[in-house]
Amino acid sequence: MGGLAPEERKRLEEVVAARIGARSGGAAALTAAYLDAVERNAYARTVGPGPVPTSLTSERAELLFEICSRLERVVEDFEIQALFRVTETQARSMRKMLLATHTDEANRLDHAWSLVGARRAGRRKGAKVTGEVIVFDDEDRRNAFTAFAARTGVQVERVLGEGDRPWQVIVADDYPADRLPE
Amino acid sequence: MDAEHARDLILMAASPPFVGVWALVLYAGRTLASDVRRPGRGWMTLVFGVVLFAWFGVFLALATPLVLEAVTAEGAVEPVFVILAFTWLAVVGVLVFLAAKTKTVCRYLVESYRRGQGPWPVAWMRRWVGR
Numbered sequence: 001m002g003g004l005a006p007e008e009r010k011r012l013e014e015v016v017a018a019r020i021g022a023r024s025g026g027a028a029a030l031t032a033a034y035l036d037a038v039e040r041n042a043y044a045r046t047v048g049p050g051p052v053p054t055s056l057t058s059e060r061a062e063l064l065f066e067i068c069s070r071l072e073r074v075v076e077d078f079e080i081q082a083l084f085r086v087t088e089t090q091a092r093s094m095r096k097m098l099l100a101t102h103t104d105e106a107n108r109l110d111h112a113w114s115l116v117g118a119r120r121a122g123r124r125k126g127a128k129v130t131g132e133v134i135v136f137d138d139e140d141r142r143n144a145f146t147a148f149a150a151r152t153g154v155q156v157e158r159v160l161g162e163g164d165r166p167w168q169v170i171v172a173d174d175y176p177a178d179r180l181p182e
Numbered sequence: 183m184d185a186e187h188a189r190d191l192i193l194m195a196a197s198p199p200f201v202g203v204w205a206l207v208l209y210a211g212r213t214l215a216s217d218v219r220r221p222g223r224g225w226m227t228l229v230f231g232v233v234l235f236a237w238f239g240v241f242l243a244l245a246t247p248l249v250l251e252a253v254t255a256e257g258a259v260e261p262v263f264v265i266l267a268f269t270w271l272a273v274v275g276v277l278v279f280l281a282a283k284t285k286t287v288c289r290y291l292v293e294s295y296r297r298g299q300g301p302w303p304v305a306w307m308r309r310w311v312g313r
Contacts (some may be wrong), residue, residue, distance in 0.1 A: 121221035
C-alpha cells in the first residue's frame with residue numbers, strides 16, 4: 001500500500017492548520033479524518049454496492065460524509081474551504097448538499113455540530129418554555145439546533161441574549177440532560 | 183390591660199423594617215419578577231419568607247388576646263391599644279400576602295431545577311404546584 005509519506009502528511013497538516021488559522025486546534029484530527037475518508041471513499045466507490053456518484057457535487061458530498069462520520073460532527077464551512085480550496089459560498093452549499101443527501105445520519109451529526117462551542121447559561125422562564133438556556137456561537141448553529149428540536153418534538157424558544165453571543169434558546173426539560181453542553 | 187406589654191408588641195411588629203428587611207423584600211421581589219431561575223435565590227426568598235411569617239405569627243399569637251381584650255373592653259381605651267389593634271390588622275394583611283406568595287416561590291424553585299433533580303422538598307413542591 002502506498003499512502004502518504006510521513007513528511008507529506010506533516011506538510012498536509014501544516015497547510016490545513018495554516019488555512020484554518022486561529023481555529024487550527026483540530027487540524028491534525030481534521031487531516032486524519034480527511035485522509036481516512038478519501039481512502040474509504042475510494043474503496044466504497046469501487047467495491048460498494050450502492051450507486052456511484054456521477055457529478056462532482058455528489059462525489060464531494062460522499063467524501064464530506066465520510067469526513068463527518070470520522071469527526072462525529074458536521075464539518076465547518078472554513079474546514080471545507082481549507083480541504084477543498086473552494087469559496088465560502090461553495091463550502092456552505094456543499095455542507096447543505098451533504099445534509100440533504102444523508103438526512104438521517106446528517107441529522108445526528110448536524111445536532112452535534114450545532115452544539116460545538118455552545119454553553120449553558122442557567123435556567124430561565126420564557127413565554128412558552130421553561131428550561132436550560134443554551135448560548136450558541138452563531139446564528140447557523142442556533143438554527144440547526146432549533147430545527148433538530150422541531151424534528152424530535154422537543155420544545156424550544158428562541159431568546160435574544162446580550163453581548164457578542166446573542167443567539168440563545170431555552171430548551172425544555174424533555175431534552176436529554178446528557179446532551180446539554182457544559 | 184398591660185400598656186407596657188402592648189408597647190412591646192407594637193415594637194415587635196415594627197422592628198423588621200428597622201433591621202433591614204426592606205432590602206430583603208426588594209431582593210425577593212426582584213427574584214420573583216425575573217425570568218432567570220436561580221435555585222440559590224429561590225431558597226433565599228423562601229427562607230426569608232418563612233422567617234418573616236414565623237416572626238409575625240408569633241406576634242399574632244401574643245397580641246391577639248390583648249387586642250380582643252381591648253376591643254371588647256367597655257369605656258375609654260388607651261391610644262396604645264388602638265395602635266396595637268391597627269398593627270394587628272396590618273400584620274394579618276402581611277401574613278395573608280406572604281401565604282399567597284408561597285405558591286409563587288415554590289413555582290420559582292420548581293422551575294429552577296430540571297424534572298427529577300433537586301433536593302426532596304422540590305419534588306414535593308412540584309406535585310403541589312403541578313409542574
